[in-house]
Amino acid sequence: MELTVKRLSECTLNQAIEVWNKGFEDYYVQIVMTVDTFLARMVAESLSADHSFVAFDGDEPVGIILNGIRTTNGVKTAWNGGTAVAVSHRRHGVARQLLEASIRLYQEEGVSRATLEAFKQNEKAIALYRRMGYEVTDQLVLLESSEAWQSGELPREDYTVRWSGPHEAARLPFYNANAAWQTGWQSLKDGYTVIASDSEGCPVGYALAKRVYDASGEHVSTILYQCVTSPDVTDAGGIVRLLCSEVFAGADALRKRAFNLSKTSVCAEVLTAGGFTVAVEQVKMDKSL
Template sequence: MNAMIFKKMSELTAEDMVALWNKGFEGYYINSELNLDKFLSRAVNEGLSLEHSLVMFAEDEPIGFVMNGFRSIEGRKVAWNGGTGIVPAYRGKGFGKQLMERNLQLYREQGVETALLEALVQNEAAIHLYRSVGYEITEQLICLERTDVLEASLQASENAGRYAVHRGHPAVVKGIPFYRPMSAWQTQWASMKGGESIIITEKEEVVGYALCKRVYGEDGHLATTVLYQCESIPGHENEGDILKAALCEVFAPFDSSCKRLAMNLRQANRDLNKLLEEWGFTSFVEQLHMSRRI
């Protein structure tokens, strides 16, 4: 195989970036096509660096890319693969592995200690590729949705009065001992642009938290509520009630017919997922969270 040429994503025109993104995700399991506005918005909202994202060229033709984001988490530099794509005509020929190996070299050059990514469970080829360059599966993730009103009776709880609720900036969760800093990239507090934290306390002790975001339509009405993390203090005898108290705050008002989403929740958080299923949420995407030490 001939050695490929690699350039920065920032060296492409905006139109060429979008064209390459859409070509790289052609035939993907989920429709990932973007226009220019949505591509640029995604880059900003997810903290993606066009300067440190790679494009692979065969002669003068771009044939693949990796979008990268970087942030410091608990004193460690962490990188996230925010999208890898290969143009259809070049798939299955080893170019993906060459691209990933060059991207790992870029991570080393940038002083990255840990690399993260997510892959759809159905995308066996991508999972095999990531494993071949040293990524390991750390957890399974689930995305759920509900698109109609919630029954008011779901709010009932014997222990509801035991807990106080505090809303604040997403960064507040950093100080919670059981906060999960290495969760999926988009669920970390630093990705919550325009979002908020919901802190549940019992006798002034933090016993639960949630990270969420609300999106309003042009008419000013609530259009979508998205839950990104929801955790209770490990070992608490009333874990279910703590989670329920947080969810009631996240998804209020119950009589709103807005779309309600829960994105990239840990499948291992069974109490939370069971509660959401009881509330009528259904799964629409499952992913694998993968990690690699650099």
């Protein structure tokens, strides 16, 4: 088998959709896409057709890798937003060639850090990423609940909260730029930031979140992406509970999720205590370039 690797920008949309859906047909979660959902994801998550690759066996697309590049706080970071190989062509080095092409591109583009997430149980993929120089840097969880939010004890200090656009979080000195790619403010163009400040007006914490609406405009779920406090605070748990109470206000009977939080974070601890349960576990992997 002689593989050819092309940039996604050189391929047709139908070729990209075909190989994406073939590669993920037996995956842990359902992520089959249409042309419309594929294009929407590319835009929403800053993925680039020029930076992504498709592998061909002759004229047949058999593997795909989606990549995006962002600069945050002066650090140029590349994200692998999905690697898929058709079942018929696995164990033939297709994924390795796609990763090699991507890493060469990262280097050409001056990327300092490459990052990705993988399902914790996907041991074969994790082993391949390790061979390519990636290391596990964090354990991530997706938490969810459909029960009323149980805030627990809220802080006694006089904090104020305000809502703003997601970009406001990036201006805070304690913004977590190393969080999982999809939880960054750039991926939340239709989301919002809730910022908590102390009695002197100094920001002490923030939450990045999004409300989801159905076709009739009804609020059907709320998703939390980040909830972080300043390293200088003494009541991180209380501030996180305050911010989560703001985010999940009015969503008691609705589906509530927290996406790709660090498993050891204060936020994950607070949400678990408030009735959330683990739905998915992933690992975050990084590679220095």
